[in-house]
Amino acid sequence: MVVLPICAICSVHSIAATVKEEVPISQVYGSIQPPLGMAEDGAENHTDSKKILLLSFGISSVLIGGLLLCLCCLWISRLKRSKNCTVKGQQPLDGVKGRPLVPILNKLNSLRMGGKKSNVSIFEYPVLEAATNNFEETSKIDDGAWGCVYKACIGENFIAAVKKLDGGCMEREFQNEVGWLSKIQHQNIVSLLGYCIHEESRFLVYEIMQNGSLDCQLHGKGVLSICIDLTTLFNYTYELLAGPPSGSALTWSLRMKIALDVARGLEYLHERCNPAVLHRDLKSSNILLDSNFNAKLSGFSSAVSVGTQNKNDLKISETSGYLAPEYMSDGKLTDKSDVYSFGVVLLELLTRRNPLEKMSLATHQSIVSWAMPQLTDRTKIKNIVDIVIRDKMDLKHLYQVAAVAVLCVQAEPSYRPLITDVLHSLIPLVPVELGGSLRLGDNPKQ
Template sequence: MAALPRRSRGWREVALSARRNSRIRHPNIVSLLGFCVHEGNHYIVYELMEKGSLDTQLHGASHGSALTWHIRMKIALDMARGLEYLHEHCSPPVIHRDLKSSNILLDSDFNAKISDFGLAVTSGNIDKGSMKLSGTLGYVAPEYLLDGKLTEKSDVYAFGVVLLELLMGRKPVEKMSQTQCQSIVTWAMPQLTDRTKLPNIVDPVIRDTMDPKHLYQVAAVAVLCVQPEPSYRPLITDVLHSLVPLVPVELGGTLRVVEPPSPNLKHSPC
């Protein structure tokens, strides 16, 4: 069990997040256990996620060293399953609106769960004129940033950014100078579609550890997810179906990994 103290956005919004989260039940959504006031402090209590956030695992002290290629693909698949539940199985559909690596929490087996529904909205309750523009720099879809247009495809864009983080081990926005920053999408796009350049931008921790065909497939999915035009982005269900064959069976996918024979294995004479 983990308790989170009140944040700057205010207890009312945190309580709203807690109530909304309490109605959502899925293996890839963090379970809310309760919320309370204790000695003047406000808390929301979620299930304990021992490995912390994906952001900490990728960009913290370990720099992703515990995240193999297959574990990263499993995390992406878990995220897609959680989002599919929000978009396709909740009634009305829920748009998370703040999907990012720090809101993807990992348990002791690296099962990924989506957390923090403080900015989430239902698709039938979107009033562009009154809704405050919210989100996190680097993850916000361009159409939402420019004209406030918000749909499930906005979450798909953010998913694509997290997929790029998993692929490259880079932060969504990196400082180039005191006055300039560059997004991972802007930097990576020209290289994601070039098969000669793509292997060079992969996180060194996982470089050369995956089937090249799988790498190209994941890059193609990421490119589609971060398209500037929302109509060109896939539904999260289509993303999910693209990822399932890339994840080993024992991690929740359909890929059957054939282990190479041991070099010490001796063949018996016929």
């Protein structure tokens, strides 16, 4: 046996390592040629294996693709079925077109009055037609001076009030109402939810006010008018025989709360808006009451900014009993004109009398001229108070309210207080739970 030196062995291993790391396998075995027959068989086997591999890959791809397609179809089908169930269970449909109303309701719920008309929703006529049962008589809730008001049930849980204005002569009033109520927002001003224009008719959609107007609460509907020369006792006896007296739901505290709410709404228009806004048509029928008797101002079709008013723009009867004397005679209009109208409303709350009582076929007597002599005499004030609330208030509070009313209806505008002063005079007369500052026990008679 030949024994190699250790250095030779190391050299052999070093060369082997070098060849293993640096020389490609193809170079090491490239010089070795297989036998001729073996080479041909290997090529054929290689080609057959490649064909089988490609065929297997193709079949696998088709199977996987088909499986994925089936899974996608199942997923889409399940998604559609789930969506249909959601629509049927949660979205009320328009009875005319079958279009979901949820987008409309969501839009209404997210309204933010930002001063642009586009922020108010535009309703399609078929939606309002279906919501009011084609504006049938049973859906009517009021006959206003500017049009009939209907209760609209949109969907299952959404109720609104729809005022229908007929005829092209109402176009300016319609645009004025939409213009103002899309820009102003206050807790004591009714919210306009949207509007609709259909042929010659115009529709205004408001938040629903469950207790109607102050006019309906105080004077009722279809009640026989009693002549002014009849005594209060006879009038009350007549109403007892005819049924519950009008205004019986309005306690002294609620009436003061309503007066305070109206004053807050006017104070916002006069003092917080820039430029100041004059309502011009403040009356009991434009004071709406919600389910908790919170009062909100409505009827902004005649409202104007200070300095832009024109007497000819106001289509209100001069015999309505609410207009200030300087406006009726000279067309002068200021914020004190709204204060005068507020004073008339305050007298209505106190006496439950109409602003203008018919004495004969040709003569009328205003509540102001009738009440003024008695309001300034403390021995007579109690006699003109509505019998429903008589003896149910602190006399000191009654005297304060009478004093405020007297100041508001002064013939000279400069003698009338600002609505801010009226507001601060009423706050101490309203219980805390109704929005005033009167604490429990401060007023023994409610």
